[in-house]
Amino acid sequence: xxxxxxxYLIILVTxxxxxxxxxxxxxxxxxxxxxxxxxxxxxxISNKDYNRxxxxxxxxxxxxxxxxxxxYQTEKINKWKIDSLICFNEKVNKCxxxxxxxxxxxxxxxxxxxxxxxxxxxxxxxxxxxxxxLALPREPQLMQIPRTFPQLHxxxxxxxxxxxxxxxxxxxxxxxxxxxxxxxxxxxxQGKRPDTxxxxxxxxxxxxxxxKWGKAK
Numbered sequence: 001x002x003x004x005x006x007x008y009l010i011i012l013v014t015x016x017x018x019x020x021x022x023x024x025x026x027x028x029x030x031x032x033x034x035x036x037x038x039x040x041x042x043x044x045i046s047n048k049d050y051n052r053x054x055x056x057x058x059x060x061x062x063x064x065x066x067x068x069x070x071x072y073q074t075e076k077i078n079k080w081k082i083d084s085l086i087c088f089n090e091k092v093n094k095c096x097x098x099x100x101x102x103x104x105x106x107x108x109x110x111x112x113x114x115x116x117x118x119x120x121x122x123x124x125x126x127x128x129x130x131x132x133x134l135a136l137p138r139e140p141q142l143m144q145i146p147r148t149f150p151q152l153h154x155x156x157x158x159x160x161x162x163x164x165x166x167x168x169x170x171x172x173x174x175x176x177x178x179x180x181x182x183x184x185x186x187x188x189x190q191g192k193r194p195d196t197x198x199x200x201x202x203x204x205x206x207x208x209x210x211x212k213w214g215k216a217k
Contacts, residue, residue: 005071023029045092052084053095054082056126057117057126057130058192061099068215069213078101079104080144082098085157086119092118092121092130096117096118098161099114099116100152102147107144110137110143115130115131116132118130118131120201122204125186129208131138134160164176188204
């Protein structure tokens with residue numbers, strides 16, 4: 001190969017590498033900006049109240065783990081964390097969080113996961129319960145390496161929280177109330193659909209009670 005061809009090859013490889021770096025950097029910056037927007041819009045209450053809801057959610061999970069409840073056995077044996085972003089609705093009586101789980105207990109584990117974690121405010125008190133679980137198979141070359149919480153946070157921003165905001169007619173970001181439609185889906189009740197807020201509150205109180213599944217043996 002001639003010196004000129006070698007030079008062209010070096011320039012091509014270098015250009016491709018730099019372009020890839022720029023694309024990854026732009027993607028990273030875009031994700032940070034989007035995350036910041038979500039935090040700004042979701043923080044509809046004081047920092048003190050925001051932190052209180054977050055702490056109550058953590059305390060609830062820890063309490064259920066300590067009491068050996070069946071619904072929280074996977075959290076008991078693996079590393080978990082509630083993501084720092086809480087998405088509130090306009091009335092601040094519903095919220096959606098992400099329960100991040102890095103599966104570290106079994107050495108042959110090949111996936112990590114994120115559980116949708118919901119909160120409802122009834123009579124000035126927050127109640128929490130699990131939603132769907134999102135399994136995240138690991139890359140073949142990283143099969144034995146559990147994902148870190150920052151990695152799981154990045155996935156949660158795309159897979160869990162991406163529908164939280166929408167742009168209004170003025171092009172400004174606002175809360176997408178449809179994002180909270182799952183709270184009134186048929187997944188939470190049997191028979192006749194609840195009509196009143198009191199009936200819905202009764203449904204939420206039932207689904208937020210992990211004791212109904214009993215303790216692990």
